[in-house]
Amino acid sequence: xxxxxxxxxxxxxxxxxxxxxxxxxxxxxxxxxxxxxxxxxxxxxxxxxxxxxxxxxxxxxxxxxxxxxxxxxxxxxxxxxxxxxxxxxxxxxxxxxxxxxxxxx
Numbered sequence: 001x002x003x004x005x006x007x008x009x010x011x012x013x014x015x016x017x018x019x020x021x022x023x024x025x026x027x028x029x030x031x032x033x034x035x036x037x038x039x040x041x042x043x044x045x046x047x048x049x050x051x052x053x054x055x056x057x058x059x060x061x062x063x064x065x066x067x068x069x070x071x072x073x074x075x076x077x078x079x080x081x082x083x084x085x086x087x088x089x090x091x092x093x094x095x096x097x098x099x100x101x102x103x104x105x
Contacts, residue, residue, distance in 0.1 A: 009060035010079065013051055014086035021047035022091055026098035028105075040095055047091045052080045 025043035034042065056076045 006060045009055070009058050010083045011086060013054045013058065014083050014090060017047050017050035017054060018087045018090035018094055020050055022094035022098055026095055026102060028102050031099060031103060036099055039099075040092075043091065043095055044088075047087055048080065048084070051083055051087055052076060055079050055083065 021043045025039050025046060030039050030042075056073065059072065059076070061075045061079060
């Protein structure tokens with residue numbers, strides 16, 4: 001059951017961070033000011049920060065009680081890297097779709 005909550009937390013955090021980051025940075029004003037490439041990189045950093053902070057708050061590590069000597073941030077960063085396999089493709093596809101739609105208007 002603990003493994004289910006671990007993967008459910010990673011999936012939900014990935015979906016939330018990808019949608020929020022893509023919605024925030026894919027504004028026409030930001031695209032015009034920074035350009036599409038720089039805006040995409042800014043959103044990528046925002047998505048990483050959102051995912052890392054949400055995973056730090058949730059602490060979905062199933063063995064967190066056993067690793068008392070390892071700081072919580074050091075346990076969160078590898079989990080964020082694992083979650084990047086989900087949020088990175090989600091963010092990139094959402095950002096490109098929103099960028100095309102908002103620039104076409």
